[in-house]
Amino acid sequence: MPLTFDLPGMTDMTITTNQQVLLASRPQGAVTEDNFRIIETPLGVPRDGEVLVGNEWLSLDPYMRGRMSDAKSYVPPAALGEVMVGQTVGEVIESRDARFAAGDKVLSSLGWQRYGIAKGGELTKLDATRFPASYYLGILGMPGMTAWFGLTEIGRPKPGETVVVSAASGAVGSVAGQLARSAGARVVGIAGGPAKCRYVVEELGFDACVDHRAGRLYEDLAAACPGGTDVDFENVGGVVLDTVLRLMNRHSRIVVCGLIAEYSAGEPYAYTRMRSVLVNRIGMQGMIVYDWKDRYGEALARLQQLLGAGRLKYRESVVEGLENAPKALIGLLRGENFGKQLVKI
Amino acid sequence: MPLTFDLPGMTDMTITTNQQVLLASRPQGAVTEDNFRIIETPLGVPRDGEVLVGNEWLSLDPYMRGRMSDAKSYVPPAALGEVMVGQTVGEVIESRDARFAAGDKVLSSLGWQRYGIAKGGELTKLDATRFPASYYLGILGMPGMTAWFGLTEIGRPKPGETVVVSAASGAVGSVAGQLARSAGARVVGIAGGPAKCRYVVEELGFDACVDHRAGRLYEDLAAACPGGTDVDFENVGGVVLDTVLRLMNRHSRIVVCGLIAEYSAGEPYAYTRMRSVLVNRIGMQGMIVYDWKDRYGEALARLQQLLGAGRLKYRESVVEGLENAPKALIGLLRGENFGKQLVKI
Numbered sequence: 273m274p275l276t277f278d279l280p281g282m283t284d285m286t287i288t289t290n291q292q293v294l295l296a297s298r299p300q301g302a303v304t305e306d307n308f309r310i311i312e313t314p315l316g317v318p319r320d321g322e323v324l325v326g327n328e329w330l331s332l333d334p335y336m337r338g339r340m341s342d343a344k345s346y347v348p349p350a351a352l353g354e355v356m357v358g359q360t361v362g363e364v365i366e367s368r369d370a371r372f373a374a375g376d377k378v379l380s381s382l383g384w385q386r387y388g389i390a391k392g393g394e395l396t397k398l399d400a401t402r403f404p405a406s407y408y409l410g411i412l413g414m415p416g417m418t419a420w421f422g423l424t425e426i427g428r429p430k431p432g433e434t435v436v437v438s439a440a441s442g443a444v445g446s447v448a449g450q451l452a453r454s455a456g457a458r459v460v461g462i463a464g465g466p467a468k469c470r471y472v473v474e475e476l477g478f479d480a481c482v483d484h485r486a487g488r489l490y491e492d493l494a495a496a497c498p499g500g501t502d503v504d505f506e507n508v509g510g511v512v513l514d515t516v517l518r519l520m521n522r523h524s525r526i527v528v529c530g531l532i533a534e535y536s537a538g539e540p541y542a543y544t545r546m547r548s549v550l551v552n553r554i555g556m557q558g559m560i561v562y563d564w565k566d567r568y569g570e571a572l573a574r575l576q577q578l579l580g581a582g583r584l585k586y587r588e589s590v591v592e593g594l595e596n597a598p599k600a601l602i603g604l605l606r607g608e609n610f611g612k613q614l615v616k617i
Numbered sequence: 618m619p620l621t622f623d624l625p626g627m628t629d630m631t632i633t634t635n636q637q638v639l640l641a642s643r644p645q646g647a648v649t650e651d652n653f654r655i656i657e658t659p660l661g662v663p664r665d666g667e668v669l670v671g672n673e674w675l676s677l678d679p680y681m682r683g684r685m686s687d688a689k690s691y692v693p694p695a696a697l698g699e700v701m702v703g704q705t706v707g708e709v710i711e712s713r714d715a716r717f718a719a720g721d722k723v724l725s726s727l728g729w730q731r732y733g734i735a736k737g738g739e740l741t742k743l744d745a746t747r748f749p750a751s752y753y754l755g756i757l758g759m760p761g762m763t764a765w766f767g768l769t770e771i772g773r774p775k776p777g778e779t780v781v782v783s784a785a786s787g788a789v790g791s792v793a794g795q796l797a798r799s800a801g802a803r804v805v806g807i808a809g810g811p812a813k814c815r816y817v818v819e820e821l822g823f824d825a826c827v828d829h830r831a832g833r834l835y836e837d838l839a840a841a842c843p844g845g846t847d848v849d850f851e852n853v854g855g856v857v858l859d860t861v862l863r864l865m866n867r868h869s870r871i872v873v874c875g876l877i878a879e880y881s882a883g884e885p886y887a888y889t890r891m892r893s894v895l896v897n898r899i900g901m902q903g904m905i906v907y908d909w910k911d912r913y914g915e916a917l918a919r920l921q922q923l924l925g926a927g928r929l930k931y932r933e934s935v936v937e938g939l940e941n942a943p944k945a946l947i948g949l950l951r952g953e954n955f956g957k958q959l960v961k962i
Contacts, residue, residue, distance in 0.1 A: 540890070540892060549901060549902075549903040555901070558895040560898055
């Protein structure tokens, strides 16, 4: 049975089909477009307690590479033949849950599809009057929370300490570095290419940024950290982490937030600087932001406050059209994005 | 001028020469006897504020391999051509510091020599009436403190958790495992060879012990830890640590106390399981016991209490004669010792 409703500026339009991107196969090494399949399917109808959402923004994040594999991880893998997982921000089209009404902006985990039906309890209503709704996928969402808890709970930089942030122009790194600078630390970014490095220093206000593509990572990083490194906010792993390990100070901390360099490699990276952990009494702590889910409100309030006061810069990288999401994820995993990667559906 | 004094059972004996083991060269890879030189030198005379000590026991410890290298570490390397560094327990022969008298048992860092002259402030007087003086080089000394602070401050096992201890029959591992068991944890040792494994289970009371020489480390350890591992007290590193990383539970802790497998290898070990740190939110903390030096008294009191109550078992492995110290250190680094390695001088 076709569904009939009003969209702003349209009258009595009937949507009968949904567009979905499915996980078609698990990548062997790097993700390819063949790992996805785009289909048109009939659109269902919300039942009691359910809400029909029109997705407007899809978030692309490095963790998705892990979900595409069936290796043991912190959550079960995405299922083959099912809609690829991901967070979205959208608008309620029809609600059969009293807490939501048509027109509400909501955050959901509906994944890579144009429309989706969720239980009311799976949606979070967003106040999109103060900040754009898409920000709740980035600086005010999971990446922002990750930066907040990783830095304040694990990294804990003191004024005057040196903090290194890899993937410094990315959704998490850009926030982590700015928060570290607010805390009085000297902040050195690592990013890929001169344009990102300029952005990290000139726009985000980091004290320095090292281009890991320039081929002199250790030398450049050592020059940028003359007093060594007290905190490493690690988003990349592989040779980046192994190099930073050479520069860590005594009693320094490593926030193991992401290992994007490992996600797409066929073999795990072989780290040779573990001895630094012993010699320098480094504290290395793996983190997944869900472990702080009971405290998201606290982080959100602080991030909104800093953002509202103009003390945090934020940049989005937008790809148009759901059909371009696979290509955009592949680019993200290669470091081709510049800021928080979103798909405008 | 020769020195004249009384030794118990001897009369008016004159000691004119000292025997010393010098660090002759830095090892390339494994330590060899060529790295040491044994000499006879004239014995000096204590000046005001100094104490002449006759060393009775020399402690051999894995950290010595690090001191023999000139790679950056947590303390400066031992100097070439100088007496090899190490802790000793001995008896005061002549004192020109009012705090010490002939016959006092003292702990010192006089190193690999038969006699030594130290400032009074560099010596610790020992009460050798309750426990043998040699215990202050092991379970009541640096290794015991290491086990105590590593386990209680970093590992923090809860009752019912599983704790893995590598080098389980060694000076640190044997104490760490027994302390973990006192704390209500299930304790699995890793040791080299069936004799050590039997000792670890039958004498030290560990719940299980895996022989890392049997060639099935992952399988055997997985079988011994059916619920995974919550704490790893790591003394070995290399393939042992990389294997334990596969079995670590969520929110587990790794005490990086020693990496003896790396010390003698020409190349650093290449760890391939770092991703487990992220996925399982592992907290990995390097430790050096000196960081707790202000709290040694607290640990000593607890260890004396447990030892006095018969709740800690302890085993020494004694080599006779200072001239055999190089061979004994080489054996220790190969895992040939069985319990705390001492040289009786």
